[in-house]
Amino acid sequence: MSAFTAHLDHLCIESANPQALAAFYGQAMQMQVLPQADDSYACEGRERRMVFCSGTAKALRYFAWNLPSPEALEATRNNVVAAGLDIAASPSPFFDDTAFAVRDPDGNLLVLGHDPADRTTRKGLPARLQHHAFGTTHIQPMLDFYTGVLGMTVSDNVYADDGSLRSSFLRAGTEHHILAIFVAPQCSFDHHCYEAGEWNLIRDWADLLSEQDILLDWGPGRHGPGNNLFFMIRDPDTNWLEISAELELCDASRPTGSWQHREKTLNSWGKAYLRS
Template identity: 30%
Template sequence: MTFQPVTHLRHFALAVPDFERQRAFFRDTWGLTEVADDSGLAFFAAEGSPEQYVVRVRKDRQKRMDLVAFGAGSVADVDRLATELIAAGVALVREPGPMDTPGGGYGLRFFDPDGRVVEVSADVATRTHRRIEEREAIPVRLSHCVVNSRQPERLRDFYARHLGFRLTDTLYSDHMGDLMYFMRCNRLHHSFAIARGPHVSLHHASFEMRGVEEYMRGTGRALRAGTRLTWGPGRHLAGDNTFSYFHDPHGNTVEYTTELAILDEDLWHPGRHDVDDPMVQDQWGTADPMSESVAKDQFNDPDVLFTAPPV
């Protein structure tokens, strides 16, 4: 059996120039709970998630995606992953060892082929979480993270070979080729996805709501707060999940979603979906059609590559 060290998505981390504005957005508009802060570093949890935090925000003069973090099954899996990465010539940012972030644990960091930092950890203490109530329009958990890559096929193969991700579905266009690979590390349709883009960057990060009612109420709250809606509300075909995409104060795309498909992995076969079919992008037909301008909104700014964040 192929080694599958990654069990789930933990969090993603951003660096931003306007720290206080970003901090207020995640707390007051997006519905996350600030659980820790330390002189220019803030951590945000989702009330329904056992993860210590799902977003980290760091103050910096330069905007960037600091890292994406995944959970591993055990300390032994973290050590084995490090050994296999080193043997494959992958550059480690931090060798396996104890972590000093909220919840502790044992983990490592490395550069993926695009130059973004990836963290994989085990034995992180869980956070006391709770059931999200009916009509309570705050995120239950971090659903998935999508990145832009100029070489998405190479990145897809790296995450499959080294982290054990499985390809779930592919979006394609007859004139542009493959445009997005949906990757899973558990029964959820995707926890990670790779989009074809003009440069390496964060495409979007998605937050799961309790249900469609809560998803629509959260969408409405963000709109009333003046947050820019870039696409949605709608419902994708791949993953069968709802979508409302917004820009945060620094132009990163964040999404409210719900009802992401849960697969029977023994029976699932990866599908190919043509983006020129309107039903692929939005089954409901409520969102604007996918266009060049909508796609550009998710390209984001070019990221800082092969440079580890200071924390």
């Protein structure tokens, strides 16, 4: 467990052609595309929803975490205010007006809200929107914010041979991570992931995507941190989209793990993409 509990609810990704990008996700990820009044496009499916808006391709406009109760949301707001950080209005089309937003040290906009709606009954293959990752040039201030201000827990760290920290995987509940942070040449949106649940669904998703001539870009493989099975594809803007299964579950007594910065840490089965 983690003292702070939340799950990834949705992302808003920028694109020069948000309509086309939304159409891709609608088809590939079995989501309904819903045009919005501000010319953005919301997509909703089985435990997954996204927003696509006009802007710079491969940029993340904001990401939204769903907290378990109104009380938890208010407590988190109080912690953010106590840390001296500015509160902004939520831009989310999915959350109500109790939601709020705050920027992390890299300027990423985090939206926090509470929505108890059950979306497990929608049609489509299981694949719950589960985590995303950032590249950063300043990993320690980012960790200080997510652990110190919000109360997340570090499940695993990855270290270079010289002892420098290269990446961290943070949880907000029992799942190994809902956020990964990598040291990179520049601050950037790295990827986002959908948790299918079990290995046979990795097969089913790969088959479904193959029917649409969407080829795997990386995998199948198994990550070290999180021990999850995975593959990745690219969307039309070349954003990485991951399908995962069997992500490790952690209890409060789990110590923070330590890994070596090498290909086998990111993929114990074969080739991997090292961010730096």
